[in-house]
Amino acid sequence: MDTGTRPAPGPRPFEPVEVRLPGHAPVWGVGSAETMSVWREMTPDGMYGRAAARLRPGDRVLDIGANVGLASVFFHDVQPGITTVAVEPAPDLYACLQANLAAHVPGSRAVRAAVTDRVGHSRFVYYPNAPSNSGLHTDPVTDDALTRRYLENSGVEEEFIEMVLEGLHDGVSLEVPTLTVSTLLRERPYGDIALLKVDVERAELEVLRGVEAADWPRIGEVVAEVHDEGGRLDACCDLLRAQGFHISVDQDPALAGTELYEIEARRA
Template identity: 45%
Template structure:
């Protein structure tokens, strides 16, 4: 599809891609609270989906190197195509990052791919999606169509690895930005970092779900490893469990 900036993108769902474009390109949701990037920096895009975040960073900052991770096959195919089309430097990997290695079952929603999850709660997720779409200005009929489409779900066995395993395997010395959007698995991603690898992380931007103490545990890990953290909630998600965390090392 053609994006509002004139570029084309391989995608899964046009409506979903339009929402991603608005959040990432128009509202610049990742470039807040002191998050900065420079030419030559390394970005880990965890939960990359079709790669809209990577594309945004690639266009905004020259010479970045990316490591993008997306476990679901259809978004992964679009992600790979977008990296090739836009000559984004880096590696695309068909796996999830977690606190262990092995496999896990992903609940994949073909009609709402960015909300696919290893910790699916279809009823809660449908209610959350309805709230977000209604506040975004969609009419009731369109909302019903998109929410009803979430009843289509596929269980996919996906490989999972830890962040520290990837760092060691690829010889990564610094991750200048660790972007995490993994639908309730964000704490597991951080727990996949060994103590020795925490100093390699310079900045973190993450969507965090405040369920069963996850938000407090996530923030505690960041505070405990020398980050200052700003927490925000999109006005369209006010009163929900979803927050955005922006973490920068204190010495920066």
């Protein structure tokens, strides 16, 4: 059966693309359209904007599934006194992440790994044409359907949707190191984490299960994009409530009719 995944090719040169965001200094990305699409999520009235507004000088953010680091850049734009530990397994995205942290989030650190509930190595599928949809649990058919619904909700015509979807989720299989949140917290004396941000394409519950009981009190807030398949949304909410968080769940209107939701979990 064709899973849409091919073996990893040999080494190839990668050159980040400089992308000029509206009203912002240039950032590095794997492509202009992809970078702009991710940046559009960074709005003052969205989940990330609300979380950024609650950050204070000296706070530390743990950015899991950092992509090229635009959420970390945005958080620092809103509150320049923060630092970030940003984690991303895909080599091309990680190269951009390093450059963006160095340019825009001083004192922060990039880590190349996937975060899950165990330490080791795992298969990771990278979508060169849709990097933000890459992950440990990719499903090209479902990913096509989600993208289709998003484009339909955005008013894009069917003919153009078919063009966009052609080869969009053809993947490259990589082996990547895996860590847990608690492993990261033990690795260096990071102190408390004001905000844990999770965007990991169907591995959300695994990330949360990788936080050991003793480490939960060190985490002040969680924001996560969750694919609600097989009861994952309820399981994430139940886990967070058990750790003393108050939960709110929302869905971007552009994603209505999909399984993608947003969780904001805050301490009382």
